[in-house]
Amino acid sequence: MKGQPTGLGSLTIETGLWFFVLLASHSADKTECVLKDGKPCKHEMLQELLRRQIVLTRFGELALRSDDLDAILTEACHLVREALDTDLAKVIELQEDQVTLLVRAGVGWKPGVVGIATIYAADDTSEGHALKLQEPVISPDIETETRFRYPAYLTDNGVRAFVNVIIKGGKDRPPFGILQVDSRTARKFTEEDTIFLSSYANLLAPAVDRFRVIGDVRQGQALLRESEARLARAISAAGMSTWEWDPASDTLRFSHGFEALHGQEVGTLPRMASLRQVVHREDWPALTVALDRALRGDAQGSLTIEFRITLPQGEVRWLRSTGHAEFDTKGAPMRLAGVTQDITISRNAEERIAHMARHDELTGLLNRRALRERLEDALLRSQRGEGCAILALDLDRFKDVNDTLGHAVGDGVLHSVANRLLDATRETGVVARPGGDEFVVIQFGLRQPQDAETLATRIVTMLGEPHELDGHEVTTGVSIGIAIAPTDGTEVEQVLKCADLALYDAKSDDESRFRFFEPEMQARAQERRQLVADLRLAVVRNEFELHYQPLVDLAQNRVIAFEALVRWRHPVRGLVPPDAFIRLAEETGLIEPIGKWILFKACADAVGWLPDTKVAVNLSAVQFAKGDLAATVAAALEGAGLTPGRLELEITESLLLDEDDATLAMLRRLHDYGVSISMDDFGIGYSSLSYISKYPFDKVKIDRSFIAAGEGKSGAAIIRAIVELCRSLGIPTTAEGIETRRQLEQVVSLGCSEGQGYFFAPPRPLADIPPMLGGPQWPHHSAVH
Structure with a gap:
């Protein structure tokens, strides 16, 4: 003071x-x-x-x-x-x-x-x-x-x-x-x-x-x-130095500790002018302002300032000086004295915290918070005429990587993807990771949407290459949704929503890895949301019913089983087929209660059929992943009074992609319980003949696409190969999708055991089943004789 x-x-x-x-x-x-x-x-x-x-x-x-x-x-x-x-x-x-x-x-x-x-x-x-x-x-x-x-x-x-x-x-x-x-x-x-x-x-x-x-x-x-x-001695050991400045003579005096702070001997900076030579040029103006304020008596003559200095070896340090000015009886400054401390470590730590608050810890990319800030800036620039594209990215099959190879490999994939995205965008864009396996790229350029299409193509190619991680070669692929600003929006939420809608379309379209937003997507998204809401109500109101399609023993020309196929009796849409809502039910988790209802209802219906007639029920991968499936199956059979041998569970190849030990154990548990296990739609997707020998299958159903192509040499050859392999393992085969007598005769001549399709009957309500039970229902086919 x-x-x-x-x-x-x-x-x-x-x-x-x-x-x-x-x-x-x-x-x-x-x-x-x-x-x-x-x-x-x-x-x-x-x-x-x-x-x-x-x-x-x-x-x-x-x-x-x-x-x-x-x-x-x-x-x-x-x-x-x-x-x-x-x-x-x-x-x-x-x-x-x-x-x-x-x-x-x-x-x-x-x-x-x-x-x-x-x-x-x-x-x-x-x-x-x-x-x-x-x-x-x-x-x-x-x-x-x-x-x-x-x-x-x-x-x-x-x-x-x-x-x-x-x-x-x-x-x-x-x-x-x-x-x-x-x-x-x-x-x-x-x-x-x-x-x-x-x-x-x-x-x-x-x-x-x-x-x-x-x-x-x-x-x-x-x-x-x-x-x-x-x-x-304590002050010096602590990396500090006391100092005193006489503004009238411009004389600077430092205590011991100066050497550690400045990397120089005491006395080498005798004047403020010499101190200026080591203070960072960007910080000198602020330092002079702080000194002037203290000498004027502002804040009772106190001084607090943080600034950088450059050591003789070129190293940059942060210092913090605090002090007070002393004045004579006339109010003129006589002395300014205080203490300087090295705060480099704490400043670096603060900068690290600030960086962590805005960046993803794993990849170093911008996080969700920083992305929004950059998007706000980008949208303002787009309204001033600068082209801007927002690309929403989602890795394909990334969950499989975590589930099969572990999260350490999954993290490695995310880090590799981040580096490739930085390479792909170079200096033309901003890359962020909002979370999980989602990434967002903001691209600037005058030639939109052409530039965005070029970038998306480059990203698809680069991310389609395998990642070499810890001895594993991992390939994921990517789907991209693209929104163009300001055409598709001028607000952050709006453009992100448009990019997400385009991404959803890209993921549901096997032919395209990236899609641009189109207004129709909004309507489809609204329709989807309404369908999900209706589906949730349908579960509560029990709006589902089962239809049954016969499976025919081709040698005996008689029905031996019925496949249960769910239908949704919508109050407005009428009877909705399964391909219109099953995938949605799987994505929303509603397949679990729906699948459980199908299982219990099918077992209860089958009790009224002939004792040797089976009922076949399709299972979703979600049902394997959640809950105790074996216990649910046992409860359905016991509740209906149906013997395990009369239930056939159908699974698709997609369930076996990861070759999960838990899946294999569950299938064996069900098989040991007495339930039949059938592989449905065999031959599509990621077919592997090794599945047939590795898993406990009682039947293989050949996909309808091969039956339709069976009249050609290649289709017939594939059917024959599947049938011969299954016959060597003692596993019967069912030809799906038989629609004509010629297809029937073809599959019989190739050795298929069973048949299913509209030639025999379409799926029918439970009331239509009794007439199909018992003896032959269709004329004998010549291939049998």
């Missing part, structure tokens, strides 16, 4: 700063350890370290203005309680008899403790034990602790756990006392906590000792000088 003389206040300033900085230095060392080897820091750890440094800064700024020891001790308690997020804290002073401790300062305590409560430092007390060992002593739960006696005021204030650390004395002096941090819940103070508190107490000790020396006239000036030297 203007006109305030130096002296005791000046000593207090240095004490407070010394206390503040050495503890900050310890926290900085811990941050540096976390950042070692270039590994990314955890967000929470960085925040904790920075939080402790922030509260320390507040204490340091208070100490600059205080010459009251009790105020410093009380603020020290506030600070340590906040830094460790605990309930109470206190400083216990060792009295002259060296056995009695007085609660000198504290926060969080009821009246009658601070300044009043005393403790006898016996060996059977935690405080006496700490003084004897000169080491931290922790009581994690005094309700179960048996080592020590505890004063009544602890339990009266609800204390359950605490830690004691020694506040040492000066040279040849006994300890000042103990810093104690208390918790009202049981707490295992960590090694990091005790290291932090020990450093904290070691910093508090010289600050306290300074007041003891000043107040002890018997010791004279020698002890005072020794204490000051001790303080100077």
